[in-house]
Amino acid sequence: MSRRVAPSILAADFARLGAAVDEVLAAGATVIHVDVMDGHFVPPITLGPAVLGALREHVGDAVDLDVHLMIERPDRHLEAFAAAGATGITFHAEATPHVHYTVQAIREAGCRAGLAVNPGTPPTVYGELDVDLALCMTVNPGWGGQAFIARSPDKLRRIAALLAPGTELEVDGGIDTSTAGICAEAGATLFVAGTAVFGADDPGAAYRAIAGAAKCG
Numbered sequence: 001m002s003r004r005v006a007p008s009i010l011a012a013d014f015a016r017l018g019a020a021v022d023e024v025l026a027a028g029a030t031v032i033h034v035d036v037m038d039g040h041f042v043p044p045i046t047l048g049p050a051v052l053g054a055l056r057e058h059v060g061d062a063v064d065l066d067v068h069l070m071i072e073r074p075d076r077h078l079e080a081f082a083a084a085g086a087t088g089i090t091f092h093a094e095a096t097p098h099v100h101y102t103v104q105a106i107r108e109a110g111c112r113a114g115l116a117v118n119p120g121t122p123p124t125v126y127g128e129l130d131v132d133l134a135l136c137m138t139v140n141p142g143w144g145g146q147a148f149i150a151r152s153p154d155k156l157r158r159i160a161a162l163l164a165p166g167t168e169l170e171v172d173g174g175i176d177t178s179t180a181g182i183c184a185e186a187g188a189t190l191f192v193a194g195t196a197v198f199g200a201d202d203p204g205a206a207y208r209a210i211a212g213a214a215k216c217g
Helices: 014-026 049-059 078-084 099-108 123-127 152-160 180-185 203-213
Strands: 004-007 031-037 064-070 088-092 112-117 133-137 168-172 190-193
Touching: 004 203, 014 031, 014 049, 014 203, 031 049, 049 064, 049 078, 064 112, 064 190, 078 088, 078 099, 088 099, 088 133, 099 112, 112 123, 112 168, 123 152, 133 152, 152 168, 152 180, 180 190, 180 203, 190 203
Parallel strands: 004 031, 004 190, 031 064, 064 088, 088 112, 112 133, 133 168, 168 190
Antiparallel strands: none
């Protein structure tokens, strides 16, 4: 499976969101990561389906919009995000007791189904489910700019061993040129990078550097 970097708009300048996304698309990005937070599952509050819909209209159909729900009761909001243009929807195993139901509901809404686990959650849940994407959090969810948790590559390897062939393994948190290669060696195929991309003076160049470190393409 080819590797890709997914720039996270959580770290972008929301006053010029379209232009910020255009910079990384021009640098070669084919997927944009969209972090959704509700102020309950994680303390911050970010954006909702309206912003996702505007982003979909801006980028067109060729770009994947990778929606990461850091919210309680994600099953209540799947249809709205699917209708707004999500390519894939990822939710947290810790956010609902109905994990299998939610995976099915995402697919029924026409999106790829992803399941995320927090740093303190064992990866065994992936042995019980068939998902399209597994997201390993390498920081605690909710805040950008955190330091990469050093033990994460070992967890990535354990998750990779539980996944069916063709399942994407996404890594999110502290991803930059110093950590992307380590995660790639551990089995990651999709690399979420927010601050390291949009916090740089030249986001396009930062994107290309991380993609190079992960040996994407």
